[in-house]
Amino acid sequence: MIIKLLVNLIILLFVPFIMTGLINKTKAFWAGRKGASVFQPLYDFVKLVKKDFVVSKTTSAVFNIAPVFAVASVLFAGLFVPLATGNAVIITPGDVVIFAYTLGLGKFMMLISAMDTGSSFEGMGASREACFSAIVEPAFFMLIASVMVLTGIPTFYSLYGVVSSSGIYGILVAVFAVIILFIMLLTEGARVPVDDPDTHLELTMIHEVMLLDNSGLDLALFSWANSIKVLLISSLIACLIIPFNIPVVLHILCYLLVAGFIAVAVGTVESGMARIRMPHVFEFIFIMSSLALVVISLVMAKVFGG
């Protein structure tokens, strides 16, 4: 048990760096470059932690504690998600609610820390981030609730049962669920086409622009928290894909494979398309809600139609 816990913890803490590195590597590959090592984000992290940091005179204590909340919220939300070994630390009905609201706390702190600098750019980033994530959540809840109805399990473990439990409906639901979670990952992880992490123009950023004034340790913590969040959402996708009753070692391998595959997919999407124009981002995120409605109707069909 303890070993599993440790394995999960190590993977949760370090794989996010490699995932980010892998995304960058994929982008480099499509661009025909050699690209930095996949461990580059880890080196960056260590370097940032060692550095001094510049803090705006306008800021207050909120700016100082927000990065801690951001990391704490993703780590504690991670307690409820089945991770690399297929075990969640805490298994309870209602875990989806605790998961979402704990992440919400981290997001809230990040938003107000952006407002704390008094910069118009950061306010703009905060406004966009708050707005886009507001429409992600309902679709996520609809998805998890309908999966719960489908499998009859009131926790995140219901995701494991989707494919095995209900034949063709299960497979269809799983396909849509993967798409929904992938869009959620792109939105929450601030990737193209919702946001462009590599843009050099503040006006077009969402997530990065909120961190304009963070440097050193603060910046390191924020970007680490964000990549952990990406891994958490990938874990949910992994639950849908990996069969439940397989040996632990095999599960870990599958999990890493899925995480790697998702990183490559994100990198490919990023190389293949540009960021959507800001007014049209809503339309992209609303794909989630419409697919969630499709999932609900599939579940209804399964429950009432036979």
Add this chain to the structure above:
Amino acid sequence: MNNYFIGILILLLSGFAAGLFNRKFKTIVMSVLAAAGSIFCLIPAIDVLSGSRALSRTFEYNQVFGQVTFSIDHLSAFFILVITIMSMLSVIYANGYLKNYLESKNINSHLVFFPMLIASMLLVVTCQNSLLFLVFWEIMSISSFFLVIFDSSKKEVLQAGVKYLIFMHISVIFIIIAFALMSIKSGSFDFASFNSVMQNNTSFANIVFILAFIGFGTKAGFVPFHNWLPEAHPAAPSHVSAVMSGVMIKMGIYGIIRMIILTGTPSKMIAFGVLLAAVISSLYGVLYAISQHDLKKLLAYHSIENIGIIGIGLGAGMLGQAYSNPLASLLGYSGAILHVLNHSIFKELLFLAAGNIYLKTRTKDIEVLGGLIKVMPATAVLFLIGSAAICAFPPLNGFISELLIYLGLFRTLEINHLPVMLVVFFAISGLALVGTMAILCFSKVFGVVFLGMPRSEKSANVTSDCGLSMTIPMGILAVLALLIGVYPQFVFFDIKHIVYCVFPMDLVNLMQVSMVPLNIMQIVACFAILFIAFVTVIVLLKYYLTKGKKVMHITWGCGYNRVNTRMQYTASSYAGPFLSMLKPLFKKIFDIEKPKNLFPSSAHFHLEIEDIEEAYIINPLLKLDEKFLTKFESLQSGNIQSYLKYGLVFLLAVIIVSLLIG
């Protein structure tokens, strides 16, 4: 029970007693007496909640009213607890707040009506006689009306007050009709006798429930009967809006819960209706909250949202009851009841903080504020705790009740019935959307009001925080919010008995069913403590490790170094993208003066968002009404003889009609 009546008496007299003293001591006398009265009333409530039997006392009142019973069961005791604690804290706060208004001409009536409002609410939740209930209900509405128009020299305050009064009187008509229908059938005014009438006749019960729901729902602020709320709350002084929003609108919820108890098992249609109305209310409330720039108006819209959340809990409970799923009922009802307490805690905290801000800056417009955390650190921290609680973040209290409500909704999904599932899916996604919109709204409010730099003179001139008499009651509220969040299992243990009152099942069954949520609550408690410990340790670590590594500099302006405070993001711009996404749901009123010429001298932009219900339903109705009524203008001659003539004609008409029917 004696303590209770002594408490009521002290409350009723405290305002008059305060009138005997001179300016300096008036408010202190009122505060002390009212707090003492509340404590007296609290004693029997705590007795009942800690496990003794329900208390009651019956009086032979007179021919008209018949027997009058006052009783304190678990539900009443819970509401007494909420009323007394919240009133006590706001009465202490009022002491500090009113220091600035001692010269006001309305101060004496204010000091009489404030404790009277508290007393009338306490009477409403214990009275078991429908006729006397209505009397207390009226006293509650009227005393709060006088509290709202405290600042009656302002035109908009008076308008808001009158609007409130009209809404309350329209709503009470529905309650009267509902009670009248029941008492005609049962032949008595006693709630106990209504019970049998309601439980034997489903269609009759449905009609009565709908009428009562409209009546009580108006008080509570359910959409579409919410219009008085966003106007009355900003008009009233802060401690009054705290009590009105924190406690008084919950009397509507109390009425609805009493109606659920009277109907026994609610019918399916009613359960659907309540759930749908609640989801729409909560979405509507938070949507308009995002669009507001008036701090207190924004908080008032959040009250509508939270009343909606309470309603979702009640709806889940009723669905569970109608389709006999006891666990769903337990979860839904306990979530709703706990949210009544939680909402009154954090909403009162937020309103009192808004009062502090108003006292120091003399404005409620958040667009001109900013940077207050540096000069008002205590208020800022307390407001932050309040906003985290209202956004339902763990480890605070709002999260616990929303979690219970979510769990209730998840359980109702077990009911294998297509309409139920559709409605519940709607409710779940609605609740999730409300949660994230609350994050948007409160990050906006906190960011714009407390963070960044002052946006105008008004906030730049603030030099100090409010005194301890104002921050201590708020501190107590913040501690309560944290305690409920960290020890939810104990709270749930008590709430269970209150739910038992609404939804009776045998005790063995209740114990069994409540094991599931109790377990979850324990998990949440551990989670909360660990989370707090983790964050504290890391924050301290970070503080010590990074000492001396910090360099202070101005905010990065992309190379532009002459940034001024007007360049900061404002509340309108923060909410802009979200509001433009939902354009059709708002009526925007722009006030723009564009810059002209080469060297523009003046320009401004102001955006006001009007309630669509008010713009498209209420105002046209009022216009129609006015058109109709002006036709009778000629009757109003100002001549006393002709008025006597009208009276005579009316009396004759009544006599003739009654003879004809008779």
